[in-house]
Amino acid sequence: MKEPLKLAIAGLGTVGGGVVKVLTEEAKRIEALCGRKIEIVAVSARHRQHDRGFDIDAFRWYDDPVAMAADPDSDVFVELIGGSDGAAKLAVEQALASGKHVVTANKALIAHHGTTLARMAEENQVALQFEAAVAGGVPIIKALREGLVANGIERVSGILNGTCNYILTVMETSGREYEDVLADAQKLGYAEADPSFDVGGTDAAHKLTILASLAFGTLPDFDQVYVEGLETVTPLDIRLADDFGYKVRLLGIAQRDGKRMELRVHPTLVGKNSSLAAVTGVFNAVEVVGSHVGPVMLEGRGAGEGPTASAVVADIVDVARGNIAQPFGLPASMLEEASYKPIKDHTGAYYLRVHAVDRAGSMAEITRALAEAEVSIERIVQRKDPIPEEDNRLPVVFITHDTDEVTMQRALALLAKHKDVVDEPLLIRIEQE
Structure with a gap:
């Protein structure tokens, strides 16, 4: 012995x-x-x-x-x-x-x-x-460092913060507002007294930094992660996303785009039938796409005494x-200093929600503004029921064809000043399977 x-x-x-x-x-x-x-x-x-x-x-x-x-x-x-x-x-x-x-x-x-x-x-x-x-x-570090070494990793993405996933799940099932659900999460011990690291996306960005380095053999560089939190997502957006066939999740995404790396954390629409949409509550899930094995997903509890202690003890056993x-x-x-793709170069489909003034012709004016910004629209839904206690405005949602971030930010700027738009428009990126 x-x-x-x-x-x-x-x-x-x-x-x-x-x-x-x-x-x-x-x-x-x-x-x-x-x-x-x-x-x-x-x-x-x-x-x-x-x-x-x-x-x-x-x-x-x-x-x-x-x-x-x-x-x-x-x-x-x-x-x-x-x-x-x-x-x-x-x-x-x-x-x-x-x-x-x-x-x-x-x-x-x-x-x-x-x-x-x-x-x-x-x-x-x-x-x-x-x-x-x-x-x-969830033994994702060991999977990347050992179990998947035969693969060139193409993409790592997932739900990396259980607090955020719990909040979005409760908002989805109950229709309650973000602030109300966050307060409950704090009482239950899922969120800290100062929850900004969790709900602001920083915690997930720390984790994504580590995963990207392991997956792609690059120097960890937290400053290169684009980060958005979930504070602006409302129960209305969750309902409207559902109407279009999506769930809202806060995702961390790391992938190569040619010679550049793309690292981002933000609220994301994922298909209702996707594997990540099925991950609810305080659970975490990480999907890795390997060159030979294809997609592999690991799911489990991402925080708490038992799950985290389990991972610590597993490391201690390895040392022993x-x-x-x-x-x-x-x-x-041998870790490479990567070149990074800024968020302004991101391309994809987008969910765009505005609160339109409830008057004849406002929809046409808003659509015309999007055309001026060169945004190609795939689907539009204008809800007929006004926002409670705000009977002068109606939610309008646009789902775009693939476009680029610069175009969408230009559209947001135009809409924010538009006479027929009330409040700030909301943009959520869409990830297709």
């Missing part, structure tokens, strides 16, 4: 507590799978006195996670603090420099500093594992077994 693998865990919140519980409850089975014991020897958190459901006195306590990362009496530093900088970054850097393996669930840290940390891990011949950073318990892969699949020195 090998020597026990000694862990130091920084962060004892929902995920950290879950990791301690899983390692305790599954100790015998994990030992049998690894051929060695896994022991927690040290922990660090903001507050020592919290009741976490287990006895922390069994472990060495550190107020400072950086000092814990430097302690020579541990083999693996498990970072569950969160945040792209500060204590999390300093502690991970200290652990790698000290020759310790690192397991983290910190998607912001990897999205912003993944290249530097990967180089440090390689130089010190230790692991940098981050399965739990993307899609919780000696399965140490390059963090991004390729050596950091």
Whole structure:
């Protein structure tokens, strides 16, 4: 039997507590799978006195996670603090420099500093594992880094934030407004007190940055992701999209367009019969299109104590077994600096909703304005029922033929100033199967 693998865990919140519980409850089975014991020897958190459901006195306590990362009496530093900088970054850097393996669930840290940390891990011949950073318990990192290595990856897309998916699902089934559903999501613990990272799309963009690097062998570059949140989507848009045969989902999409990469996160219309439309509630799903295997989709719970702790423990087991892969699949020195396609060069179909003044001839005037902007319309629906408490305006929706982003933004600018349009028009991109 090998020597026990000694862990130091920084962060004892929902995920950290879950990791301690899983390692305790599954100790015998994990030992049998690894051929060695896994022991927690040290922990660090903001507050020592919290009741976490287990006895922390069994472990060495550190107020400072950086000092814990430097302690020579541990083999693996498990970072569950969160945040792209500060204590999390300093502690991970200290652990790698000290020759310790690192397991983290910190998607912001990897999205912003993944290249530097990967180089440090390689130089010190230790692991940098981050399965739990993307899609919780869904093993998408392992799939890209190992299971699909025979494939050139053509596209990665999916629902990467369970909070957003929960909000859109409840809006869809209940017709309730965004703000109302968000408040419920916060009460249920699905959304943070400050939900901006989730609903604004930043969380999904962090995850997409990591997936794109793994899929395409490029340097992770969060700043190249185009990001829109779901705050402007209304129950009316969800109903109207349904009339056209679509569901609204917040998607992260990474794909190659010739020699350029396209990375974007935004509300998207997907066909009602598509695989992503069927993913509801707090679930995440990632679809990968490979050159030989074709489309492969993985779905599961993307957050929470159990699913995320499961992914963290899986990484720890890999380290215990000696399965140490390059963090991004390729050596950091071989990752390419990609050329990126800006959102202004995007082409596709669009959903365009305006609130039109309820008067004779307004529809013709709005349609004429779109023709002046050179927008080709496939379908138009003008609802006959006025918006509640606003009987002077009617919703009008246009579905366009494939066009480009510049044309659509020009159309939005024209409509925003149009005498027959009330309020800001809404644009949602459409993804065809």
